[in-house]
Structure formats: structure tokens, C-alpha cells
Amino acid sequence: MAQSPKGVALVAQSGGPTAVINASACGVIQEALRQSVVTGILGANRGILGALEEDLFDLTAENPETISGLLSTPSAAIGSCRYKLGSLNSDQAKYERLLAVFQAHNIRYFFYIGGNDSMDTADKVHQLAQEAGYDLRIVGIPKTIDNDLPCTDHCPGYGSVAKFMATATMEAGRDTEAMYTFDAVTLIEAMGRNTGWIAAACGLACRDDRDAPQLIYVPEIPFDPDRFLGDVEDVLRRLGGVCVVVSEGLKDASGEYLRAETGSFGADRFGHRQLGGVADYLKELIEARLKVKARFNKLGTCQRNAIHFASQTDSREAYLCGQEAVRQAVAGRSGVMITLERISQQPYECRTGTVALSQVANKVKYLPREYMNAAGNHITQAMREYALPLIQGTVPLRMHEDGLPLFVRFRRLTVPKRLPEWKAR
Amino acid sequence: MAQSPKGVALVAQSGGPTAVINASACGVIQEALRQSVVTGILGANRGILGALEEDLFDLTAENPETISGLLSTPSAAIGSCRYKLGSLNSDQAKYERLLAVFQAHNIRYFFYIGGNDSMDTADKVHQLAQEAGYDLRIVGIPKTIDNDLPCTDHCPGYGSVAKFMATATMEAGRDTEAMYTFDAVTLIEAMGRNTGWIAAACGLACRDDRDAPQLIYVPEIPFDPDRFLGDVEDVLRRLGGVCVVVSEGLKDASGEYLRAETGSFGADRFGHRQLGGVADYLKELIEARLKVKARFNKLGTCQRNAIHFASQTDSREAYLCGQEAVRQAVAGRSGVMITLERISQQPYECRTGTVALSQVANKVKYLPREYMNAAGNHITQAMREYALPLIQGTVPLRMHEDGLPLFVRFRRLTVPKRLPEWKAR
Numbered sequence: 103m104a105q106s107p108k109g110v111a112l113v114a115q116s117g118g119p120t121a122v123i124n125a126s127a128c129g130v131i132q133e134a135l136r137q138s139v140v141t142g143i144l145g146a147n148r149g150i151l152g153a154l155e156e157d158l159f160d161l162t163a164e165n166p167e168t169i170s171g172l173l174s175t176p177s178a179a180i181g182s183c184r185y186k187l188g189s190l191n192s193d194q195a196k197y198e199r200l201l202a203v204f205q206a207h208n209i210r211y212f213f214y215i216g217g218n219d220s221m222d223t224a225d226k227v228h229q230l231a232q233e234a235g236y237d238l239r240i241v242g243i244p245k246t247i248d249n250d251l252p253c254t255d256h257c258p259g260y261g262s263v264a265k266f267m268a269t270a271t272m273e274a275g276r277d278t279e280a281m282y283t284f285d286a287v288t289l290i291e292a293m294g295r296n297t298g299w300i301a302a303a304c305g306l307a308c309r310d311d312r313d314a315p316q317l318i319y320v321p322e323i324p325f326d327p328d329r330f331l332g333d334v335e336d337v338l339r340r341l342g343g344v345c346v347v348v349s350e351g352l353k354d355a356s357g358e359y360l361r362a363e364t365g366s367f368g369a370d371r372f373g374h375r376q377l378g379g380v381a382d383y384l385k386e387l388i389e390a391r392l393k394v395k396a397r398f399n400k401l402g403t404c405q406r407n408a409i410h411f412a413s414q415t416d417s418r419e420a421y422l423c424g425q426e427a428v429r430q431a432v433a434g435r436s437g438v439m440i441t442l443e444r445i446s447q448q449p450y451e452c453r454t455g456t457v458a459l460s461q462v463a464n465k466v467k468y469l470p471r472e473y474m475n476a477a478g479n480h481i482t483q484a485m486r487e488y489a490l491p492l493i494q495g496t497v498p499l500r501m502h503e504d505g506l507p508l509f510v511r512f513r514r515l516t517v518p519k520r521l522p523e524w525k526a527r
Numbered sequence: 528m529a530q531s532p533k534g535v536a537l538v539a540q541s542g543g544p545t546a547v548i549n550a551s552a553c554g555v556i557q558e559a560l561r562q563s564v565v566t567g568i569l570g571a572n573r574g575i576l577g578a579l580e581e582d583l584f585d586l587t588a589e590n591p592e593t594i595s596g597l598l599s600t601p602s603a604a605i606g607s608c609r610y611k612l613g614s615l616n617s618d619q620a621k622y623e624r625l626l627a628v629f630q631a632h633n634i635r636y637f638f639y640i641g642g643n644d645s646m647d648t649a650d651k652v653h654q655l656a657q658e659a660g661y662d663l664r665i666v667g668i669p670k671t672i673d674n675d676l677p678c679t680d681h682c683p684g685y686g687s688v689a690k691f692m693a694t695a696t697m698e699a700g701r702d703t704e705a706m707y708t709f710d711a712v713t714l715i716e717a718m719g720r721n722t723g724w725i726a727a728a729c730g731l732a733c734r735d736d737r738d739a740p741q742l743i744y745v746p747e748i749p750f751d752p753d754r755f756l757g758d759v760e761d762v763l764r765r766l767g768g769v770c771v772v773v774s775e776g777l778k779d780a781s782g783e784y785l786r787a788e789t790g791s792f793g794a795d796r797f798g799h800r801q802l803g804g805v806a807d808y809l810k811e812l813i814e815a816r817l818k819v820k821a822r823f824n825k826l827g828t829c830q831r832n833a834i835h836f837a838s839q840t841d842s843r844e845a846y847l848c849g850q851e852a853v854r855q856a857v858a859g860r861s862g863v864m865i866t867l868e869r870i871s872q873q874p875y876e877c878r879t880g881t882v883a884l885s886q887v888a889n890k891v892k893y894l895p896r897e898y899m900n901a902a903g904n905h906i907t908q909a910m911r912e913y914a915l916p917l918i919q920g921t922v923p924l925r926m927h928e929d930g931l932p933l934f935v936r937f938r939r940l941t942v943p944k945r946l947p948e949w950k951a952r
Binding site for chain 2: 115118119121148151175176177178179181182183184265268269270272273274276277278279280281283284288290306307309312382397398399400401402403404406407408409410411490493494495502504505506507509511
């Protein structure tokens with residue numbers, strides 16, 4: 103294995119924020135500070151966009167208190183983006199620009215914290231560097247609340263959203279239980295464009311047959327409105343009220359989204375349709391067909407940033423993935439993503455591994471069918487066993503003297519540009 | 528003052544649940560157990576409906592662990608309702624039925640935990656008992672997340688929703704900050720049919736001019752869409768992204784709700800219109816007029832039951848109000864509601880007082896104009912000073928071995944009916 107080059111490390115965050123993506127950044131920064139071959143640490147403002155536009159800031163200039171404060175600060179402190187590079191051929195100018203930026207700043211280590219699309223970008227930058235003979239170590243760090251990255255037992259970010267959403271479901275369920283003769287149905291819309299991992303995690307709230315949620319619907323199982331109404335009626339007959347969790351990305355038998363978001367921005371830059379409105383739609387369906395009052399809760403971006411009740415296990419693993427990425431890069435690895443491997447279930451034990459970025463890029467890990475019951479409307483014991491270890495413990499918060507949490511922000515000491523101005527879009 | 532009668536205490540909960548309404552019930556039950564004149568403690572299933580239908584259960588038969596577990600269990604464990612009795616004349620049969628139930632069970636103490644409408648009901652039952660010469664001590668215990676009861680500095684339930692919503696706003700605001708070039712606007716819809724207390728509390732999240740929420744709109748100040756769009760544009764120009772908190776009950780200059788909920792159940796039994804959809808509406812307005820992408824979060828019933836991050840101050844005061852209600856009743860008071868009086872701001876100190884139920888019933892305490900800035904789009908220092916003491920501390924949770932919170936449920940040992948069957952509706 104080649105001698106590790108002396109050079110600068112670049113860290114970037116990408117895609118939708120999570121409660122613990124900053125814990126991964128913290129792991130990268132703190133570990134990089136310990137490595138003698140790392141001569142500087144830069145942050146790319148807003149993911150790969152910051153790299154393209156040479157919009158970089160000096161992370162070594164930040165206060166160590168700020169760096170450690172990342173552990174209790176949600177969302178992406180370096181700045182995030184939704185931006186996908188095309189193939190090496192179609193987006194040649196962009197890839198060349200990236201390499202030029204890396205060379206201009208002697209960036210030899212690139213750590214990209216993100217999901218499927220980000221791993222695709224990282225993989226292409228890796229190919230480019232190899233083709234150009236530029237010694238660049240690229241390691242991807244998994245991040246997604248959706249938990250849909252393949253080749254890893256689970257993704258940092260998922261345990262925290264799972265813990266918060268299960269708890270919020272438990273709480274809203276008690277509301278339904280107290281008010282069922284007035285508001286008979288409570289719908290909770292969970293994030294999850296294509297996969298039901300988050301909705302399924304809400305099922306952890308259910309310990310006995312009176313507990314919420316009584317019903318759960320996920321995108322992997324085609325949604326049948328009539329069967330759904332039948333399920334709701336059954337629970338109404340048994341308990342008088344019902345709490346239902348639905349994934350935002352529910353699809354009908356033909357694979358069409360049950361409800362795409364209205365408004366002027368129906369699709370993002372990747373061509374993904376922005377979803378939402380499923381719970382609202384089902385509320386109206388229930389009221390019209392079953393003649394009972396329904397409500398819906400849509401926790402939206404609050405769910406993915408809920409550091410105030412995040413999983414300590416998740417936070418530790420997010421940190422570990424960041425730390426391990428640096429160690430792997432310095433040890434000579436490149437073009438890989440850090441993975442989590444569950445080596446023991448009881449007691450739960452997880453170690454890191456690696457997988458080629460090309461194995462991960464653009465692939466989706468769906469909720470296994472056996473994690474849902476035969477009727478496709480609740481989780482099984484297998485799902486409980488999979489998810490429960492991931493939600494353990496609570497992340498200690500830094501509190502402000504006003505009694506609310508204290509989050510950190512970088513000072514963002516900008517690094518002078520060395521290349522001509524360039525606009526990524 | 529007359530000798531306190533020996534007899535049974537009846538406890539009921541009413542209206543929308545809160546994170547700490549059970550703490551008030553706990554205060555009533557634990558204090559009533561200490562009082563020798565109280566010969567039994569009954570719960571009325573689903574508020575006044577349970578009393579009308581003689582659907583009562585024995586709270587002394589519950590495990591003491593369950594009673595103390597009420598402190599960390601959200602929503603209304605006794606069961607709640609939305610049910611308002613008419614005048615003594617128009618609903619004579621119901622009032623007579625109530626008195627008959629009280630007499631049949633020798634109920635001499637009635638503790639009603641609720642909001643404006645509940646205090647009206649309690650007041651009428653009080654008048655009836657006096658007219659009938661039946662020695663009944665009725666004490667109301669304030670409860671509402673809306674914080675809109677008059678004659679009390681604040682209401683138990685408010686501090687907890689304030690703390691959770693301010694925190695959720697802080698968290699979602701960091702999401703907007705990281706993603707502003709893609710999702711420029713985040714709207715958060717706060718509960719509040721007629722008052723802006725909860726939306727205003729979200730303002731506590733804002734400590735400097737980059738912090739969310741940058742804009743807040745409340746029902747007390749007529750909503751002007753053009754001024755709103757101008758405000759949003761100003762923040763977008765300054766920061767690139769904006770997090771806006773809106774009350775569900777925003778009204779236009781003519782006093783009409785900006786948006787009433789769609790669906791088949793547009794009004795509840797009190798004739799209150801069920802609101803919602805304001806944030807969704809404003810999202811579409813922003814996208815159409817400002818050509819930027821917007822999102823909305825609607826935390827719904829999750830916000831009012833968030834015991835996992837509830838205010839310890841709020842929980843303690845909720846307990847204290849329950850406890851004090853029993854002491855006042857045993858001391859001979861009736862027809863009153865317990866109030867909270869802030870006797871010192873620094874250090875914050877609050878003691879209980881009482882006010883005649885008739886002073887509270889059906890009245891609304893609006894957010895004072897001076898708690899909002901001149902532009903009507905954010906809070907002032909006066910609001911911060913009012914609200915901050917109410918959100919201090921965190922309620923200790925009981926945790927289940929699975930790592931999620933543990934909530935209690937009553938066994939609900941039903942008390943035999945002594946009167947003929949009767950349907951309240």
C-alpha cells in the first residue's frame with residue numbers, strides 16, 4: 103500500500119440532515135486532528151457544491167468547544183445540498199473542476215457524509231482521481247434517516263429518528279385513547295420516500311393490543327384503500343379509536359404514489375417527487391367513508407433533527423463512522439464507504455467495515471417483507487429485534503442558561519480561493 | 528364555614544389533553560388519600576360524560592405505582608371529552624341527572640381539570656348544588672396548552688408545549704439553515720385556535736438574528752398576505768432561508784379564519800371550527816408568489832403530549848394545582864378555580880390562589896399586544912420574560928426495558944351503577 107500523502111482533509115455533508123450527521127463530522131475532525139499526515143481540515147460549504155465553487159472554510163480554526171458541541175447539535179453544521187453529478191462523460195467540466203480545487207488546496211483526503219446519491223458522487227470523484235493519477239483518498243460515511251443504504255446493517259441517523267418517532271407515536275396514541283369518542287382516528291405521517299423503515303420504527307411504540315400504533319402502512323406493500331378502511335374499522339370496533347402510522351411514500355398497486363405533494367415545486371433537482379399530503383388525504387378518505395372524525399400529524403423536518411430525544415447508540419455509531427473513515431483513508435483505503443456490521447444481537451455489538459462505493463451508489467435497501475406481518479399492516483418481532491438496539495440511550499444535551507438546548511455554529515473562517523470564480527449550476 | 532362533609536371525591540379531565548394534565552390528577556388523588564373526610568376517590572370516565580352516564584371507576588383500587596406514574600404519562604388517563612352543558616334551564620334534565628349521580632354515590636367533592644368550557648360546566652353544577660341545598664364542593668383545576676384562561680398568570684400544560692415547540696423550532700430551524708438553497712422556507716404550524724401563546728413560545732428558540740424562527744404570526748394580529756410575503760422576502764434576502772411559525776387560527780382583517788380545515792367534520796360539538804391547513808396554504812402561497820420551495824411541519828397532537836421533553840416547572844405546578852384544589856375543597860371552598868399567581872420574577876416564584884368559576888367560564892385571555900413587536904411578526908423581551916420561567920427543567924421519565932418511555936394505564940375497576948341507565952346524548 104502506498105505511503106499516505108501529506109495533505110489537507112476535506113469534509114462535506116450532503117442530503118437531508120439528521121440528528122447525528124454532525125456527530126459523524128465531529129468524528130472526522132477530531133480523528134483528523136490526531137493524524138500527522140493531515141496538514142489541514144477544510145469544510146465544503148453545502149456539500150459537493152462547496153467543493154465545486156471553492157467555497158471552503160477552515161475547520162481547524164474553530165473552537166474545540168464548537169467541535170465537541172457538534173455531538174449535541176442537529177442538522178448539517180457544514181451546510182448540505184441536494185446536488186447530483188452526472189456521469190464522468192456528461193459532467194466532465196464539473197469533475198475536472200473538482201479535481202482542480204482538490205489540487206489547488208492539496209486536498210488528499212475527502213470525507214463525504216451522505217446517502218445513496220452522495221455515494222454515487224463520491225464514487226465518481228474517486229474514479230476521476232484514479233484516472234488522473236492524483237493521490238486522493240475518498241471515504242464515504244453513511245448518513246440517512248431513511249435507513250435505505252445497502253451493504254450496511256443500518257445507517258447513522260436512523261436510530262434517532264426511530265426513537266423520536268416511536269415516542270411521539272406513543273404520546274399521540276395516548277391522546278387518541280383519551281379522546282376517541284371525539285377524534286376517533288389519528289394519522290401520523292412518517293418520512294420515507296421509498297422505504298418504510300421510519301414508519302415501521304413507530305411500531306416499537308406498541309407493546310400490547312391497546313397501544314398505538316394499531317396500524318402501520320409502508321411503501322413496500324401496495325396500498326389498497328378498501329383494505330385500509332376495513333383495517334381501520336376493525337380497530338374502531340375493538341377499541342373505539344385508532345392511531346395509524348403511514349409512510350409519506352405510500353404507493354398503490356400500480357406503483358404510483360398515493361399522493362404527490364401539491365404546490366409549485368413538485369420535484370427536486372434529482373427528479374425525485376417531493377411527497378407529502380398522504381395523511382391529509384387519508385384523513386379525508388376516512389371521514390367521508392367511515393363517518394368518524396380524523397386528525398393528522400406531520401412532523402416533517404422536526405422528526406429528522408430531534409436531537410433533544412436522539413439515540414445515544416446512534417450518535418456513538420455516527421461518530422465512530424466518521425472516525426473510522428479517517429483511519430481507513432490514512433491507512434490507504436479509498437473509494438469505499440464505512441459500514442456497520444452487527445456482530446452480536448444480545449448483547450448488541452456493532453463494528454465497522456467497508457464496502458466499495460460502487461456497491462452502494464444509487465441502490466436502495468427496502469424494508470424486508472418479513473419485518474411486516476402477513477396482513478401488511480404492522481411490524482413483526484423480527485423488526486423489533488432489528489430496531490430496538492438502535493434506539494438505546496439518550497444523547498446528553500448542552501443547555502443554554504435560558505433552559506433550552508444550546509446548539510453550536512461554526513465561525514466559518516473562509517479559505518481564500520485559488521482558482522477563478524465558478525458557478526456550479 | 529360549614530363542617531366539611533364526609534364523602535367521596537370525583538375527579539374528571541376534560542378537553543384536549545396535555546403533557547401534564549395527569550400530574551394534576553396525581554395531585555388530586557394523592558392529596559385526597561391524605562384527607563380523612565374523603566371516603567373514596569372515583570374517576571369519571573371521559574369527563575362530565577362519565578358523570579352523566581354514571582360511568583365511574585375506583586381510583587383507590589389503583590396501584591400507588593400507577594398513581595405516581597401519572598407524573599410521567601401524557602394525555603388524560605381518566606379519559607377526556609369535548610362536551611358542554613347548556614344553561615340550567617335548557618339542559619335541566621342533564622343537571623338533575625348529575626346531581627342524582629352525585630347523591631347516589633355520596634360524591635361531596637368534585638374536581639374538574641379543564642379549560643374555559645369545563646369551568647363553565649363546573650360553575651353550573653356548582654349553582655345547581657347550591658340551589659338544591661346539596662353540600663358539594665366543586666373546585667376547578669386549570670388545564671390548557673392554549674394558555675388562554677383568564678385570572679391566572681398561566682395554565683398548567685402551557686409550559687410543556689412551549690418548551691417542546693420552542694425546541695422543535697430550534698431543531699427544524701437548523702435544517703432550514705443547512706438546506707436553504709434547496710428548501711428555502713420552513714413553516715411550522717402551532718396549535719392555538721384563537722390565541723397565539725404557543726406560536727409566541729416558539730419565539731424563545733431565537734437568540735440571535737440568524738436563529739429560527741425569524742417570523743411568527745398569531746391570531747390576535749390580523750394576517751395580511753402581502754405584508755407576510757414581504758416579511759418572508761426580507762429574511763430570504765438577508766439569510767437565504769427562513770423558518771416561520773404560524774398559529775393554526777390565523778385570521779384576516781375581517782376576522783375570518785385564513786383557512787378552516789377541510790373534510791367532513793369541520794366543526795366540533797361546541798360549534799368550534801376545527802382548524803388546520805394554514806401552513807399548507809401558506810406554503811403554496813409562498814411557492815406561487817415568491818418562486819422558492821417551501822415545506823411545512825404540523826406537529827398536531829404530538830405537541831401537546833410531549834412528556835419526553837416536558838417542563839418540570841409546568842409538571843410541578845400542575846401537581847400543585849391538583850393538590851391545592853383538594854385542600855381548598857376540604858377547607859370549605861366551592862365554585863372556584865385554582866389560579867397561579869407569579870409573586871416573583873427573579874427568582875421565579877409562583878403560588879396558588881382561587882377565583883370564582885363564573886369569572887373564568889367562557890372567557891379568553893389573549894396574547895397581550897406588547898408581547899409581539901411593532902411589526903406583529905415576532906415576540907418582544909416582555910414575552911421572553913413571561914414565558915422562560917415556565918419551561919425550566921425536564922420531567923424525569925420512567926423508562927421501559929425496551930428503551931422507550933413507560934406510560935401507565937388505570938385498571939379501571941368499574942363502580943356498580945346505582946341509577947337507571949342514561950345516555951348523555
